[in-house]
Amino acid sequence: MISEAAIWHDLECGSYESDLSCWRDLAAEYGGPILDVGAGTGRVALMLAGEGYAVTALDLDASLLEALDERAPSAGITTTCCDARDFSLAERFNLIIVPMLTIQLFGGESGRAQFLSAAARHLAPGGCLSVAIADLLDDEHGAAGGETLDADVCTLNGASYSSRAVELKLRDERIGIERRREITTATGSVEQSTSTDWIDTVSADELEAEGAAAGLAIAPRRQIPPDDDYIGSAVICLHG
Ligand SMILES: C[S@@+](CC[C@H](N)C(=O)[O-])C[C@H]1O[C@@H](n2cnc3c(N)ncnc32)[C@H](O)[C@@H]1O
Known part of the structure; x- marks a missing residue:
C-alpha cells in the first residue's frame, strides 16, 4: 500500500514535466548507467529506465523508494536508500x-x-554530474510557492487529497515553502495540516565553485524553462 508520504510527494512533485527533456538530452549524451x-x-x-x-x-526516504519499486518491478531500476551526503556504491x-x-x-554549503x-x-x-537549482526569490510568475490560487488535488481509495502553497518564508539564507494539506475521507x-520545505539559497556561480573545489571540471550550464506552475532552473554540469 502506498504511504502517505508518497501520496503527498506524487501530488506536489509528480506533475512537473518541463525538466524531462533536459535529463533525456543528458542521458543521450553521456549514456548509462545513471544515478x-x-x-x-x-x-x-522511471522515464529514463523506460528509454532503456x-x-x-x-x-533518503524508504517509503518513496518502495512506491517506486512497486511501479517498476521489472524496469531495470535499482533502488538504494541512503543519504546523498554520505554514500558508497x-x-x-x-x-x-x-x-x-x-x-x-x-x-x-557543508x-x-x-x-x-x-x-x-x-x-x-x-x-557528468548535472544539478538543477533555482532562486526561489526570482519568481516572476509566483510559481515557486508564494500563495497559489489552485490546489493540487487527487483522489485515492475514496479519499481526496489537496495541497496548496500558501506562503514563502525567508529565514537564515533558506526559503520555506509552506503548503496547506487537506485530506477529505x-x-x-x-484532516488539515501544514508542511514546510526549507530550500537553501545557492547561486550557479557558487555551486560551480563548490564543484571545482571537489575536483570537478565546470562544463556549460543548461536551462530548464519556467512553466505555469514551476519556476525555471539552471542545470549546473560538472565533469569528473
Ligand atoms: C524535490 S524532491 C525531488 C524528487 C524527484 N527527484 C523528482 O524530481 O520528482 C526531493 C527528494 O530528495 C530526497 N532527499 C532530500 N534530502 C536527501 C538526502 N540528504 N539524501 C537523499 N535524498 C534526499 C527527498 O526524500 C525527496 O524524495
Missing part, C-alpha cells in the same frame, strides 16, 4: 543527476560539499 539522486517515487528515474538506461535511484556512473532543487535540501565529494567518487571517467471528515 538519480533524491529520486523520490521515480518521476525522472540502467538507473540507480537513491533517496560499488558502481561508477556516466551520468549523475540531481533534479528539482534537491541539492538545496542538503543543509547548506552538506553540498559532502555530496559533491561523494558524487565525484562515483563518476566514471568522462562522466470517504466519510466526509476533513
Whole structure:
C-alpha cells in the first residue's frame, strides 16, 4: 500500500514535466548507467529506465523508494536508500543527476560539499554530474510557492487529497515553502495540516565553485524553462 508520504510527494512533485527533456538530452549524451539522486517515487528515474538506461535511484526516504519499486518491478531500476551526503556504491556512473532543487535540501554549503565529494567518487571517467537549482526569490510568475490560487488535488481509495502553497518564508539564507494539506475521507471528515520545505539559497556561480573545489571540471550550464506552475532552473554540469 502506498504511504502517505508518497501520496503527498506524487501530488506536489509528480506533475512537473518541463525538466524531462533536459535529463533525456543528458542521458543521450553521456549514456548509462545513471544515478538519480533524491529520486523520490521515480518521476525522472522511471522515464529514463523506460528509454532503456540502467538507473540507480537513491533517496533518503524508504517509503518513496518502495512506491517506486512497486511501479517498476521489472524496469531495470535499482533502488538504494541512503543519504546523498554520505554514500558508497560499488558502481561508477556516466551520468549523475540531481533534479528539482534537491541539492538545496542538503543543509547548506557543508552538506553540498559532502555530496559533491561523494558524487565525484562515483563518476566514471568522462562522466557528468548535472544539478538543477533555482532562486526561489526570482519568481516572476509566483510559481515557486508564494500563495497559489489552485490546489493540487487527487483522489485515492475514496479519499481526496489537496495541497496548496500558501506562503514563502525567508529565514537564515533558506526559503520555506509552506503548503496547506487537506485530506477529505470517504466519510466526509476533513484532516488539515501544514508542511514546510526549507530550500537553501545557492547561486550557479557558487555551486560551480563548490564543484571545482571537489575536483570537478565546470562544463556549460543548461536551462530548464519556467512553466505555469514551476519556476525555471539552471542545470549546473560538472565533469569528473
Ligand atoms: C524535490 S524532491 C525531488 C524528487 C524527484 N527527484 C523528482 O524530481 O520528482 C526531493 C527528494 O530528495 C530526497 N532527499 C532530500 N534530502 C536527501 C538526502 N540528504 N539524501 C537523499 N535524498 C534526499 C527527498 O526524500 C525527496 O524524495
